[in-house]
Amino acid sequence: xxxxxxxxxxxLVVCIAVPVLLGHNNYIMSxxxxxxxxxxxxxxxxxxxxxxGMVSFGHxxxxxxxxxxxxxxxMEAGVPVMAGLLLGGVGAVVASxxxxxxxxxxxxxxxxxxxxxxxxxxxxxxxxxxxTGGSGGLSGIPAFPRMLGIDLAGKSxxxxxxxxxxxxxxxxxxxxxxxxxxxxxxxxxxxxxxxxVVGVNSTLxxxxxxxxxxxxxxxxxxxxxxYIGFLEPDYAFNGVWVTLPIIAAIFGGYRTIWGPVLGxxxxxxxxxxxxxxxxxxxxQLILGGLLVVMIIFSPRGLVPVLxxxxxxxxxx
Amino acid sequence: MTDLILQALYSxxxxxxxxxxxxxxxxxxxxxTKVINLAHGELVLLAAxxxxxxxxxxxxxxxxAIPAALVIVCISAVIMYFLVSMVKTDRELNSxxxxxxxxxxLTNAILLIWSADIRSTSSAWLQDAIVVGPLYSMRxxxxxxxxxxxxxxxxxxxxxxxxxxxxxxxxxxxxxAARLMGINPRRTELVSxxxxxxxxxxxxxxxxxxxxxxxxxxxxLTIKAxxxxxxxxxGSIPGxxxxxxxxxxxxxxxxxxxxxxxxxxxxxxxxxLVLFVMPNGLFGRxxxxx
Amino acid sequence: MKKLxxxxxxxxxxxxxxxxxxxxDEFLVGEDEPLTGALARxxxxxxxxxxxxxxxxxxxxxxxxxKVLTEDNESSPAKAIAAVEKLASQGVVAFTGGYxxxxxGPASDAANKLGLPYITSGGVDNGLVQRGYKTFFRINNTAGxxxxxxxxxxxxxxxxxxxxxxxxxxxxxxxxxxxxxxxAKGMKVGMHPFDPGISDFKPIVNKVRLRDKSDVxxxxxxxxxxxxxxxxxxxxxxxxxxxxxxxxxxxxKMAADFPDLMPKVYGTxxxxxxxxxxxxxGKRFYDAYKKLYKKDxxxxxxxxxxxxxILFNAIARAADKGxxxxxxxxxxxxxxxxxxxxxxxxxTNGDNLNFVHHxxxxxxxxxxxxxxxxxxxxxxxxxxxxx
Numbered sequence: 001x002x003x004x005x006x007x008x009x010x011x012l013v014v015c016i017a018v019p020v021l022l023g024h025n026n027y028i029m030s031x032x033x034x035x036x037x038x039x040x041x042x043x044x045x046x047x048x049x050x051x052x053g054m055v056s057f058g059h060x061x062x063x064x065x066x067x068x069x070x071x072x073x074x075m076e077a078g079v080p081v082m083a084g085l086l087l088g089g090v091g092a093v094v095a096s097x098x099x100x101x102x103x104x105x106x107x108x109x110x111x112x113x114x115x116x117x118x119x120x121x122x123x124x125x126x127x128x129x130x131x132t133g134g135s136g137g138l139s140g141i142p143a144f145p146r147m148l149g150i151d152l153a154g155k156s157x158x159x160x161x162x163x164x165x166x167x168x169x170x171x172x173x174x175x176x177x178x179x180x181x182x183x184x185x186x187x188x189x190x191x192x193x194x195x196x197v198v199g200v201n202s203t204l205x206x207x208x209x210x211x212x213x214x215x216x217x218x219x220x221x222x223x224x225x226x227y228i229g230f231l232e233p234d235y236a237f238n239g240v241w242v243t244l245p246i247i248a249a250i251f252g253g254y255r256t257i258w259g260p261v262l263g264x265x266x267x268x269x270x271x272x273x274x275x276x277x278x279x280x281x282x283x284q285l286i287l288g289g290l291l292v293v294m295i296i297f298s299p300r301g302l303v304p305v306l307x308x309x310x311x312x313x314x315x316x
Numbered sequence: 317m318t319d320l321i322l323q324a325l326y327s328x329x330x331x332x333x334x335x336x337x338x339x340x341x342x343x344x345x346x347x348x349t350k351v352i353n354l355a356h357g358e359l360v361l362l363a364a365x366x367x368x369x370x371x372x373x374x375x376x377x378x379x380x381a382i383p384a385a386l387v388i389v390c391i392s393a394v395i396m397y398f399l400v401s402m403v404k405t406d407r408e409l410n411s412x413x414x415x416x417x418x419x420x421x422l423t424n425a426i427l428l429i430w431s432a433d434i435r436s437t438s439s440a441w442l443q444d445a446i447v448v449g450p451l452y453s454m455r456x457x458x459x460x461x462x463x464x465x466x467x468x469x470x471x472x473x474x475x476x477x478x479x480x481x482x483x484x485x486x487x488x489x490x491x492x493a494a495r496l497m498g499i500n501p502r503r504t505e506l507v508s509x510x511x512x513x514x515x516x517x518x519x520x521x522x523x524x525x526x527x528x529x530x531x532x533x534x535x536x537l538t539i540k541a542x543x544x545x546x547x548x549x550x551g552s553i554p555g556x557x558x559x560x561x562x563x564x565x566x567x568x569x570x571x572x573x574x575x576x577x578x579x580x581x582x583x584x585x586x587x588x589l590v591l592f593v594m595p596n597g598l599f600g601r602x603x604x605x606x
Numbered sequence: 607m608k609k610l611x612x613x614x615x616x617x618x619x620x621x622x623x624x625x626x627x628x629x630x631d632e633f634l635v636g637e638d639e640p641l642t643g644a645l646a647r648x649x650x651x652x653x654x655x656x657x658x659x660x661x662x663x664x665x666x667x668x669x670x671x672x673k674v675l676t677e678d679n680e681s682s683p684a685k686a687i688a689a690v691e692k693l694a695s696q697g698v699v700a701f702t703g704g705y706x707x708x709x710x711g712p713a714s715d716a717a718n719k720l721g722l723p724y725i726t727s728g729g730v731d732n733g734l735v736q737r738g739y740k741t742f743f744r745i746n747n748t749a750g751x752x753x754x755x756x757x758x759x760x761x762x763x764x765x766x767x768x769x770x771x772x773x774x775x776x777x778x779x780x781x782x783x784x785x786x787x788x789x790a791k792g793m794k795v796g797m798h799p800f801d802p803g804i805s806d807f808k809p810i811v812n813k814v815r816l817r818d819k820s821d822v823x824x825x826x827x828x829x830x831x832x833x834x835x836x837x838x839x840x841x842x843x844x845x846x847x848x849x850x851x852x853x854x855x856x857x858x859k860m861a862a863d864f865p866d867l868m869p870k871v872y873g874t875x876x877x878x879x880x881x882x883x884x885x886x887x888g889k890r891f892y893d894a895y896k897k898l899y900k901k902d903x904x905x906x907x908x909x910x911x912x913x914x915x916i917l918f919n920a921i922a923r924a925a926d927k928g929x930x931x932x933x934x935x936x937x938x939x940x941x942x943x944x945x946x947x948x949x950x951x952x953x954t955n956g957d958n959l960n961f962v963h964h965x966x967x968x969x970x971x972x973x974x975x976x977x978x979x980x981x982x983x984x985x986x987x988x989x990x991x992x993x
Contacts, residue, residue, distance in 0.1 A: 026691035026716075034684040055409050057416075101592050107408050108352050112542055113591055116584040119539075123581045123801070126773055135775040139711055139733035228683045230711040232775060235683060239535070243420065250413060272688070280641065280678060285428070288420030295414040296402045320809075320816050327808045432647045433863075434830040440866055445841040452808065452841045527805045528830040532644070536803060571809040576800035577773045 015163055019156040029155035031272055032265075033227065036162045039264030040220035042245035043166065044213045046254040047173055051185045052209030055107060057242055058114030059217050061121050062092040064236030066218025067225035068125060068132060071141045074226070081142050085165075085222045092218025093211045095121065103206050115242075122237035137232025141225055158227050165223060166261060169216050173257050176212070181205065244268070247291045253300050319450050324572040325565055326451040332564025333461035334526075336557045337519040338537055339544035340468060341512030343556045346545055348488040348508040350408060351400055354415040357538030358422035359396075359513060363389045363520020364529045365426060368435045371524075378437050378524055385517040392422075393513030397506050419534060427531040436528045443526075460522035465557075467518060471511070472553045484508055543587040549594075562586075631670040633921050633930075635914075636677070636693030636722075637703040638713050643681030648705045648906060652728065654899055655910025656702055661894045662911075663918040670922045674702070674914075679709055686713035694720050699921060700935050702914045707731030707775065714742045723936045725917045727909035730776045735957040741936050742956045745913050745948065748776070750961035751852055752783045754874050755824065758965040758977040759788070762848065762988055764821035766794035768814040770807070770835055771826035773799050780852065781826045796820060800831075807831075807838035815844035825851040829860065836867040840993045847989030848872060856966035856973050857904050868968040870990030872976070875966030876908050876948055878983045879973040888947055912946045919944070 022028045041059055049055050069091030070084040079087060095117075102113040125132045132138070144152035144161065151157050176182050185205055221241075225231050245264070252263020267287065275283035342356040353359075363385040370381035396418060403410045437443070442456040475481040486494040487504045495501055523529060523537075544563055548555030563583055570582045637656055640649035656674060664671045675696055677689035686709040690701065694717075701717050704710040705728030714724040718739045725743040734742065759767065767788060771781035778799065788795050796818035798810050814823060823846050825835050832855050839849065848870070854860070855873025881902060883889045891911055895903040903911075917935075920942060924934030944951050950960045965977040967986055974984035 025695065027688055027695055030684070030688040030691055034688065037684075055412065102588075105591060108412055109546070109591065111409075111412060112352075112539075112546075113588060115539070116543075116587050120581060120584050120588075123578070123584075127577060135773050135778050136731060137708065137775065139707070139731060140737065224684075228687070228712045229715055230683060230708050232708045234774075235708050240682070243416075246413065246416070272685075276678070284642070285421055285424035288417045288424060291417030292399065292414055292421065295410050295417065296399065299403075299405055299410055320812055323812045324809050327806060331806055427646075434833065436833055436864070438864065438866065443837060443840065443866070445843075452812075454837065454841055528833050530830060568806070568809050571800075571804070572813060576798060576804060576810050578801070580801050580803050 015167075019159055023156040023159075026155050029159055031269055033155070033159050033162055035265045035268035036159070036166060036261070037220055037224050037227075038244045038248055038268055039261035040162065040166055040169065040223075041217050041241055042249040042252070042254075042260035042264050043169055043173065043257075044216035044220070045245050046249045046260045047176075047216070048209055048213035049249075049254055051176060051182065052206050052213065053185075054103075054206065054210070055111045056114040056213075057111040057246075058116070058118035059213075059245060060237045060239065060241040061095065061114065061118035062214045062217035063221035063224075063241045064118070064121055064125065064233070065095040066092040066221030067231055067236045069218070070222030071138050071225050071231050072131065074142045075138065075140075081144055081226055084142075084226070085219050088222025088225075089215040089219040092214040092221070095218075096210050096214035099210065100207060103203060103210065118237055118242070122233050125233040125236065132233070135233060137230065137235070139230050141229050141231060143226055143229060162220075162223055162227075165219060170257055170261070172212070177257070181208075185209065244287075247287055250291060250294050250299070255300055320572055321569070323451055324568040326453065328565035328568030329561055330453055330457040330461050330564070331568065332561035333464040333557075334457075334519065334522050335540060335544060335564055336468065336560035337460070337464040337515060337522060339541040339548075339560055340471070340553070340556050341515040341519070342538070342541040343545040343548060343553075344471075344508050344515070345512045347550050348484050349400075349505045351411045352415065352542065353396065353400075353509075353512070354412065354538055355396060355419035355422055355534075356415075356512065356516065356541055357536065358419050358426070358534035359389050359392060359516040360520045360523065360537050361426060361529065361531070361534040362392060362422065363517040364524040364533075365430050365435070365520075367437075367521045367524040368430070368529070371437060371439070377439050377441065378521055379442075382517060382521055385521055386514060389517045389520070390510050390513035393509045393516070394506065397509040401502065401505070419538065423531055423534045426534070430531070432531055434528050434530045435524070437525050439525070454526050456522070456525040460518075460525065463518060463522070467515065468553060468557055471515075475553065480504070480507060540583065543583050546587060547590050631925065633670065633672045633918075633925070634696065634698045635672050635674050635917065635921070636690065636696075636698035636701045637674050638677055638679050638686055638689040638693065638701055639703040640681040640705055640709065641676075641678040645681040645705050645709075648728065649678075649681075649703075651904060651906025652703060652705060652910035654895070655903070655907035655912075656914045658891060658894045658898055658903075658907065659911045659914035659918065661898060662890050663915060666890070667918070667922055670925055672918050672921065676703075679704075679713070681706065681709065683709050683712045686710075687716045689713070690716040690720075690722075690724075694722060698722065699930060700917055701725070702917050703910070704728050707734055710734060714739065717741060721933065723917070723920075723939055725913045725939065727913050730779060735955055739956065740933075740940070743913075743916075743939050743953050743958075744956060745916065745951055745958045746909065746961045746963075747957055747959075748780050748783055749959075750963045751780055751874055752787060754963035754965050754977065755784055755850065755852065756787045756791075757962075758850065758872065758986070759793075759822065760791075761977060761986070762822065764793070764847065766796075766818070766820040767822045767824055768796040768798060768818045768820040769824045769826065770798045770800065770810055770814070771824075772802050772828065772831055774802055774828075777826045777828075777852075781824075784824065784826075794820070800827075802827075802831075805830075805834055807834040808842060811835065811838040811842050811844060814846075815842055820846060822846055822848045822850060825849065825855075827851075829854050832860070833864055833867060836864075836871065836992060839991070840867065843993055846991060849991055850965075853905060856968060858902055858973065859904065861968055861971065861973065867992055869970075869992045870968060870987050871992060872965055872967045872986075874905070874963040875973055875975060876905055876964055877903070878966065878975050882983070885945075885947075891947065908947055912948050912951070916942055916944060916946070916951060 066088035070088035073079040073087050074084040126135050248264035248267050249260040253259030345353050366385045367378040367381040371378040400411050444455045446455050483499045484504045487501045491501050544559045547559030566582050567579050679686035679689045690713045700723040702725050704726040707729040710729040717724040718741045723741045727746045730748045769781050771777050785795050850872040852874050856875035858879045861868050920938035923938045924930050951958050964975050964981050966973045967976045975982050976986035
């Protein structure tokens with residue numbers, strides 16, 4: 001207990017230190033914010049994988065839906081931006097409802113079925129131009145307001161928002177994991193049949209994890225859209241919201257809670273600050289190579305290797 | 317109106333033939349090793365770019381690039397196999413992510429080597445129109461359709477008659493039993509990857525001959541191949557052909573009767589429909605699905 | 607030893623004299639460009655034009671020089687913002703570049719927050735010029751392409767057209783504007799949108815051939831779309847009098863890569879090929895481009911060059927007036943009235959409303975400008991199709 005409290009305090013100190021020390025350097029702050037967006041999706045992706053037992057290749061679906069719902073509700077219905085973030089999450093959950101039939105599919109089928117949904121959403125966003133602005137997308141999306149004297153649309157402000165979002169999500173993740181739902185889910189992961197025999201409604205639990213993961217990704221998508229200010233179908237449902245979070249989560253260790261976010265920060269920052277300057281045209285290749293190497297040699301990711309914690313995992 | 321629909325059916329069938337060639341490699345590997353090679357589309361694309369290099373470098377018909385494509389693509393397929401076989405835990409999902417990463421590497425490598433410009437064959441012979449009644453096509457299309465059918469027939473014969481072919485099917489059915497029977501499962505898995513490479517080579521040259529290639533195509537091809545594999549059901553070669561033809565015709569009809577903006581939508585919806593309604597695909601044996 | 611000291615002394619003297627002159631008047635300009643990712647090809651083309659502008663400006667201005675610092679935005683909005691901020695921290699006074707409204711929007715937003723001007727030729731979304739920014743400028747827009755297409759159709763005096771267009775932002779936008787214009791003139795217009803992923807255009811072209819039976823086919827897409835449509839048309843041979851496209855079509859590259867598909871095809875083009883220039887500046891541009899890149903300039907290079915020259919000249923004027931630190935560059939840009947390779951450029955709310963593109967046609971192994979008449983280098987070969 002004491003160790004985790006110290007860990008939390010240390011993390012909070014580091015998080016606050018970043019804007020204090022680097023807040024004037026817009027470029028670095030931009031990188032942090034972008035990395036944290038990826039981290040958010042990575043976290044949601046890992047949650048679905050660990051607690052729900054489902055690997056998804058289509059989280060861009062939730063990201064895009066969250067972005068569109070938040071953008072449209074703040075632009076058309078005058079909803080305040082912060083509420084828009086929540087609405088984005090809710091919108092993503094509603095979108096995940098149509099994915100429920102796919103829950104009973106196994107591993108790879110589920111992963112690619114979600115990808116199919118992402119493609120479908122993108123086409124819908126492109127065709128339903130009366131609502132979504134079609135392929136031209138939306139521009140002039142409202143930015144974050146001033147609250148408590150801080151300009152939240154500024155770099156440090158936006159950083160604080162996404163950081164807060166992520167910290168809340170991490171707490172939720174921890175809470176779910178520790179709760180009896182979490183125990184049931186982890187048991188289910190080991191053997192779905194055994195748990196069903198004991199009376200656990202595995203389908204309902206899986207559905208709830210899908211909702212949680214969708215909600216988180218939707219909120220992150222909404223955050224991103226207000227930070228950037230522009231949206232179009234290609235961007236909202238882009239493959240990069242699938243690839244980078246997976247690489248980040250695997251690299252950081254998708255079995256752990258902190259792994260995905262730390263992985264995202266490391267991968268993104270190293271890629272932009274180091275690789276990009278070394279190999280301007282090919283550094284995305286390095287990311288692919290990183291993924292391959294990680295899966296083969298350390299599928300649990302880098303974080304567990306670095307911090308050999310005493311935690312014992314029952315599952316492989 | 318009938319002319320429109322007839323042409324749509326014809327174009328769709330020809331297109332489906334080459335889809336089948338693209339999908340077959342993925343389906344075979346999936347059937348025998350339970351691994352979905354998400355970099356399969358990139359293998360096909362690699363073959364297409366090799367065809368381009370041969371055509372522009374030596375000035376010959378791209379069909380002559382097939383030997384070079386076979387060598388390079390099969391070697392790549394073997395490398396992929398060895399990487400996949402190094403995955404120890406959680407094989408199904410980890411190999412999925414692994415091949416995803418391989419796909420990213422290949423796509424970027426292709427981008428670096430050949431640049432993002434679009435390429436296609438400049439051979440007039442391949443592009444000349446062949447007119448049969450009210451039906452039009454480029455010469456390369458029916459040509460590669462026949463190649464496709466021949467290859468599939470050959471593969472089906474090989475799987476059912478030759479020793480190695482039957483070994484592949486045995487391993488697909490029950491790995492441990494096959495091993496007890498004296499079959500080396502690892503070697504048969506390697507063989508299926510190599511065959512996938514052969515099929516990908518032909519598919520790649522075909523695509524270059526009648527279509528336009530660019531580095532981003534790899535991912536698109538993989539998705540198409542997977543959709544067709546699911547449509548076909550596991551373990552059925554004729555199923556792949558039927559599934560591919562179905563997809564090709566569905567796309568062409570959608571474009572003709574509705575809007576061409578919906579072509580991609582058709583594939584996705586067909587895919588999901590099959591998953592819900594016929595989880596075993598059109599022809600598959602009952603596989604563990606839920 | 608004495609010799610060494612003499613050498614060092616001379617060197618120091620030379621350096622101090624030299625540095626005084628150079629450092630004082632060199633201006634850093636930022637270039638935020640997609641050099642990798644989906645828009646890589648376009649970004650590289652623009653980059654070449656901008657580099658040529660640097661060459662030409664530094665040689666001809668005499669008093670001031672510019673240096674361009676380039677950042678790759680990887681075709682991504684978040685990285686475009688980061689690129690702008692990184693360059694700003696390195697001391698640039700303005701930005702040139704950008705492609706894709708979705709990237710230019712956030713990037714120019716960031717530039718505006720920093721008070722730095724941003725000039726581009728890659729953003730057609732009208733939302734970009736409706737933000738009321740005093741720092742955003744663009745030298746082209748959809749209207750210019752539309753006027754060219756409609757203009758050449760006027761000359762052809764056709765009654766009906768079929769528009770085959772990609773559902774991407776810029777192409778759909780242009781196609782819809784063209785449709786509105788043509789229907790207002792009383793023409794029959796058939797619209798055929800297609801998903802950017804399509805590779806077999808035979809079903810669409812067949813629809814045009816059997817149903818629309820139009821006089822001309824208008825293609826609004828990118829290189830791979832043009833190739834697909836033209837291929838399908840060559841096979842199906844619809845009874846049309848002309849095949850007309852927009853950007854990236856009337857280029858030497860297309861003629862070289864696909865010689866059997868290009869004859870008599872129309873596309874927007876600023877310059878004929880082989881390039882001939884009526885002005886001194888045009889010649890300087892061409893020579894510098896050839897020297898740097900050993901190939902003929904294309905439309906991307908031309909746009910990159912024009913926008914950058916306008917910017918550099920504005921910087922020079924502001925430097926002379928001493929207003930650089932007080933927003934002078936943006937003021938000078940707003941006051942621009944220049945005759946350039948793309949015609950007269952003036953900015954109204956940041957938009958160059960004078961912009962009208964030219965139409966070129968592949969004729970033999972050349973590309974001739976066929977519209978408007980006052981820029982034409984040859985008559986159009988009409989009716990005419992590649993088959």
